[in-house]
Amino acid sequence: MSILEVESLTTYYKLRKGMVKACENISFSLEKGEGLGLVGESGCGKTTAALSLIRLLPENGEIMGGSININGRDIAGYTEEEMRQIRMKEISIIFQGAMNALNPVRTVGTQIVEAIKVHYNHLSDKECWERTGDLFEKVEIDRERVRDYPHEFSGGMRQRVMIAMALSCDPFVVIGDEPTTGLDVMVQAQVLQLLEDLRKEQGLGLLLISHDLACVGETCDKIVVMYAGHIVEYAPTDILFKQPLHPYTKSLMKAIPSIGQKRELIPPIPGSPPDLINPPAGCRFFARCPEAVAECERKKPVLVSVTEDHHCACLLVDSKVSDTSG
Amino acid sequence: MDDRNILEVKNLEVHFEARSGFLNNLLSREVPRIRAVDGVNFNLKKGEILSLAGESGCGKTTTGKAILRLVEPTGGKVYFRGQDLSLLTQKELREFRQQAQIIFQDPYESLNPRQTVFATVAEPLEVNRICDNTKEKEERVARALSDAGLKNPRDYFIRYPHELSGGQRQRIAIASALVLKPKFIVADEPVTMLDLSIRSGILKLMMELRDNKQISYLFITHDLSLAWLISDRIAVMYSGNIVEIGGAEQIIGSPAHPYTKALVSVIPNPERSSGTDRKLLEGEIPDPSSPPRGCKFHPRCSYAQPCCREERPLLREVEKDRFVSCHLV
Amino acid sequence: MSDNRTVLLIKKKFSSFWKTFRQNKTGLIGLGILVLFALMAIIGPYLISYNAASVEEISTILNPPDSEHWLGTDDLGKDVLAGLVRGSRISLLVGITSTIISMLIGAVIGISSGYYGGTIDAILMRLTDVFLVIPWLPLMLVLTAILGANLLNVILVIGITSWASTARIIRSQTLSIKERPFIERARAIGSSNFHIMFSHILPNVFPLIFANTILVTAIAILSETTLSFLGMGDPTRVSWGMMLHFAFEAGATIIGAWWWIIPPGLAVVSVVLGFTFVGNALDEVLNPRLRRRER
Numbered sequence: 019m020s021i022l023e024v025e026s027l028t029t030y031y032k033l034r035k036g037m038v039k040a041c042e043n044i045s046f047s048l049e050k051g052e053g054l055g056l057v058g059e060s061g062c063g064k065t066t067a068a069l070s071l072i073r074l075l076p077e078n079g080e081i082m083g084g085s086i087n088i089n090g091r092d093i094a095g096y097t098e099e100e101m102r103q104i105r106m107k108e109i110s111i112i113f114q115g116a117m118n119a120l121n122p123v124r125t126v127g128t129q130i131v132e133a134i135k136v137h138y139n140h141l142s143d144k145e146c147w148e149r150t151g152d153l154f155e156k157v158e159i160d161r162e163r164v165r166d167y168p169h170e171f172s173g174g175m176r177q178r179v180m181i182a183m184a185l186s187c188d189p190f191v192v193i194g195d196e197p198t199t200g201l202d203v204m205v206q207a208q209v210l211q212l213l214e215d216l217r218k219e220q221g222l223g224l225l226l227i228s229h230d231l232a233c234v235g236e237t238c239d240k241i242v243v244m245y246a247g248h249i250v251e252y253a254p255t256d257i258l259f260k261q262p263l264h265p266y267t268k269s270l271m272k273a274i275p276s277i278g279q280k281r282e283l284i285p286p287i288p289g290s291p292p293d294l295i296n297p298p299a300g301c302r303f304f305a306r307c308p309e310a311v312a313e314c315e316r317k318k319p320v321l322v323s324v325t326e327d328h329h330c331a332c333l334l335v336d337s338k339v340s341d342t343s344g
Numbered sequence: 345m346d347d348r349n350i351l352e353v354k355n356l357e358v359h360f361e362a363r364s365g366f367l368n369n370l371l372s373r374e375v376p377r378i379r380a381v382d383g384v385n386f387n388l389k390k391g392e393i394l395s396l397a398g399e400s401g402c403g404k405t406t407t408g409k410a411i412l413r414l415v416e417p418t419g420g421k422v423y424f425r426g427q428d429l430s431l432l433t434q435k436e437l438r439e440f441r442q443q444a445q446i447i448f449q450d451p452y453e454s455l456n457p458r459q460t461v462f463a464t465v466a467e468p469l470e471v472n473r474i475c476d477n478t479k480e481k482e483e484r485v486a487r488a489l490s491d492a493g494l495k496n497p498r499d500y501f502i503r504y505p506h507e508l509s510g511g512q513r514q515r516i517a518i519a520s521a522l523v524l525k526p527k528f529i530v531a532d533e534p535v536t537m538l539d540l541s542i543r544s545g546i547l548k549l550m551m552e553l554r555d556n557k558q559i560s561y562l563f564i565t566h567d568l569s570l571a572w573l574i575s576d577r578i579a580v581m582y583s584g585n586i587v588e589i590g591g592a593e594q595i596i597g598s599p600a601h602p603y604t605k606a607l608v609s610v611i612p613n614p615e616r617s618s619g620t621d622r623k624l625l626e627g628e629i630p631d632p633s634s635p636p637r638g639c640k641f642h643p644r645c646s647y648a649q650p651c652c653r654e655e656r657p658l659l660r661e662v663e664k665d666r667f668v669s670c671h672l673v
Numbered sequence: 674m675s676d677n678r679t680v681l682l683i684k685k686k687f688s689s690f691w692k693t694f695r696q697n698k699t700g701l702i703g704l705g706i707l708v709l710f711a712l713m714a715i716i717g718p719y720l721i722s723y724n725a726a727s728v729e730e731i732s733t734i735l736n737p738p739d740s741e742h743w744l745g746t747d748d749l750g751k752d753v754l755a756g757l758v759r760g761s762r763i764s765l766l767v768g769i770t771s772t773i774i775s776m777l778i779g780a781v782i783g784i785s786s787g788y789y790g791g792t793i794d795a796i797l798m799r800l801t802d803v804f805l806v807i808p809w810l811p812l813m814l815v816l817t818a819i820l821g822a823n824l825l826n827v828i829l830v831i832g833i834t835s836w837a838s839t840a841r842i843i844r845s846q847t848l849s850i851k852e853r854p855f856i857e858r859a860r861a862i863g864s865s866n867f868h869i870m871f872s873h874i875l876p877n878v879f880p881l882i883f884a885n886t887i888l889v890t891a892i893a894i895l896s897e898t899t900l901s902f903l904g905m906g907d908p909t910r911v912s913w914g915m916m917l918h919f920a921f922e923a924g925a926t927i928i929g930a931w932w933w934i935i936p937p938g939l940a941v942v943s944v945v946l947g948f949t950f951v952g953n954a955l956d957e958v959l960n961p962r963l964r965r966r967e968r
Contacts, residue, residue, distance in 0.1 A: 059541060203399065203566060203611070204606065205628075207610035211622070232613065270540060274569075275569040275570060281573055285548070286548070287542075414857060441861060441863040445861060448858060449854075450854060453855065460682065471859075471864040502685070520858075
């Protein structure tokens with residue numbers, strides 16, 4: 019059974035001007051020890067999806083429908099109190115800016131111990147500190163450094179502290195919301211490697227949210243590509259890279275410089291993503307799509323299975339599939 | 345000076361005095377010096393794109409700014425078209441700045457939020473008193489905007505930065521650099537803040553400007569794959585020094601310095617199954633106020649020899665137009 | 674073409690400003706109060722005459738409100754409502770002009786101190802500190818006593834004693850703006866320091882100056898009232914403070930002539946309140962950090 023199963027999750031934001039349809043009909047599942055990448059450009063709804071999962075949406079955000087199953091229980095309708103019971107303990111999140119998430123005037127150790135105590139109140143102070151030290155070793159920081167203040171750590175180290183904190187109550191799903199954005203390439207590689215090792219050693223389910231397809235491709239087993247609030251393609255990483263089907267995925271891939279091949283600049287995708295308050299009736303990528311046909315403007319594509327694991331939401335692919343099967 | 349070069353940088357140094365607390369000042373007289381740029385040498389040919397690559401804190405941005413004298417160098421010389429920039433008077437400096445421009449990383453922050461597009465792009469003409477005629481000014485602004493790849497430039501005149509997308513803003517920033525018809529542009533991570541699908545448009549624009557207007561670029565980036573994609577040569581910096589410089593294909597294809605090797609190995613590559621051949625470096629970049637003795641990279645270098653701990657390696661030519669600063673190469 | 678552009682630009686700026694301002698209820702109330710008083714100051718004096726009672730009309734002295742004198746009369750038989758209307762002119766005039774002086778000084782000192790830093794900053798800020806810590810009421814009293822109590826001096830005195838807090842606020846805002854990349858860009862295109870301060874820093878601190886202006890006006894009006902009340906106002910002109918001053922001297926409280934004291938007092942309070950409401954609303958509209966989240 020999947021440890022996390024999301025079924026037609028839909029989240030809107032209320033604005034004075036109307037509803038922002040930030041995220042619609044998102045479905046995916048995550049197995050034990052698996053890494054799933056959620057990829058898309060800014061404003062595509064990937065962060066909204068993540069915040070919906072852990073229920074940390076801003077005040078004007080609301081889950082309009084769908085289910086979020088963690089270990090077989092649907093948490094979409096949980097109250098804040100019920101969520102507090104499972105946050106950190108079953109599902110936790112690592113944010114992008116590690117500096118802002120830590121209180122600058124308290125040692126990192128006290129902050130982690132505090133988090134542990136919320137869920138393990140039977141542990142003594144000594145045991146909590148012991149546990150924090152162990153966590154530090156797990157994320158490859160010297161255990162003596164639990165008594166240091168946030169500013170004494172470098173950017174990469176601070177992100178490790180955040181990982182230690184996210185792991186402090188043994189969750190089985192960890193969401194990384196752009197955990198390496200803003201870090202240097204070398205540090206980014208180190209942090210990603212750490213996440214991958216932890217995932218494999220401890221059987222964590224990792225949901226990695228990123229705008230960087232190349233990065234995600236290197237660390238995850240499966241990839242969900244989002245565009246303007248919809249999933250456009252969902253497939254195992256190797257299949258996705260070998261045979262991308264959706265025109266958007268294809269253009270994202272072309273934009274990754276492929277070292278060792280000919281150096282050439284790929285033409286950019288023209289235009290910009292649609293307004294999500296009044297999204298277009300048909301395919302949301304229609305206006306920018308190089309392969310679009312007239313029908314795409316009217317008819318909304320649905321996510322269909324092309325092969326068993328490979329899902330794609332594109333009318334062109336859909337018609338090909340029905341052609342071959344019929 | 346070779347007259348094919350537009351820019352020659354010799355032993356450029358930028359040392360900052362670390363700000364220390366009142367008590368520290370009272371107790372010890374010695375102020376620690378942060379060696380942000382610690383002896384950088386390179387040349388830039390006319391119409392060339394040279395990438396300055398490295399991690400944050402390696403001094404690449406400071407180098408770019410010191411060349412334009414937006415940060416005052418504390419040592420070394422910069423020659424622009426044969427002219428020693430450290431000797432410029434205030435007036436000459438302004439003239440130099442018309443020929444040498446900079447594009448900043450963050451298009452959301454580098455434009456004044458209270459200036460319209462027209463005011464932003466026309467400003468360089470106004471502060472340098474280049475043209476007073478309103479009509480001609482409008483003409484030049486419109487041309488700069490269309491050179492920067494914006495169609496119907498006049499439609500942008502009374503718009504504000506917050507009404508534009510990131511890509512458009514960066515084009516406005518480029519237009520405001522182009523309006524002075526510069527010959528040299530320092531591009532400081534110009535696409536880092538932009539979405540992947542917009543990046544190639546900006547990069548393409550820069551290449552076209554190089555081809556059509558013979559603009560030379562110093563392209564500052566942390567992303568080696570990007571450097572490889574657009575530049576003729578790459579210089580890799582580590583802790584205030586260039587450790588390797590050479591043709592883009594050679595640097596990426598056969599890196600010589602151990603640091604470059606490691607950097608090249610961590611370029612994300614989805615076709616590689618997870619991280620088998622990545623050379624992850626241990627530790628972090630050294631503290632720029634007290635760099636290690638000898639080769640600055642030796643504490644993290646897996647090939648380090650005793651001599652690396654003692655003597656600082658110099659940039660040596662190992663093959664034609666390829667310089668490496670490592671004892672072992 | 675370029676004139677057309679300016680008009681378009683102003684229209685655009687104003688409509689977006691008004692759209693946000695409209696949402697602020699207290700701001701609208703404040704604006705209403707101010708418009709009322711402004712109208713009163715501009716056209717009021719043409720409608721009501723303000724003359725002392727002649728000898729025959731001795732019965733009209735110190736009358737409580739009636740149908741002829743809506744707010745009663747004072748000890749010279751003058752109509753209190755008419756005095757209130759005249760006084761609004763002087764009070765608003767003093768309030769606004771002295772604020773302009775205070776803002777000019779505050780903006781120049783604040784921006785140059787923040788932008789240049791170092792020694793200039795140190796000197797200017799010590800000067801500001803002096804003005805901040807000197808008790809302003811005695812200072813104003815001493816200054817008007819030396820310069821002589823006339824309208825211009827009252828304006829000047831209020832102006833030069835009230836800029837210090839503005840200078841502080843503007844300095845701190847300048848410090849943060851000067852670190853932003855667009856200032857560096859301005860340097861890179863060859864702008865002079867003066868150009869950077871005038872075209873880049875000023876427009877960005879302007880909303881703050883503007884919102885602050887409105888708040889300082891309230892204080893200036895209050896200062897004028899205080900000065901006049903203490904007898905340091907221009908005796909030849911009626912202001913609300915002067916009315917209160919005369920009322921007190923004539924012992925209005927003892928006689929129980931409440932109609933002579935309460936109207937000018939209420940006028941001062943409501944104008945000050947009006948300015949404060951508008952000032953706070955503007956602060957919220959123009960200062961993006963205080964603006965309620967739109968997304």
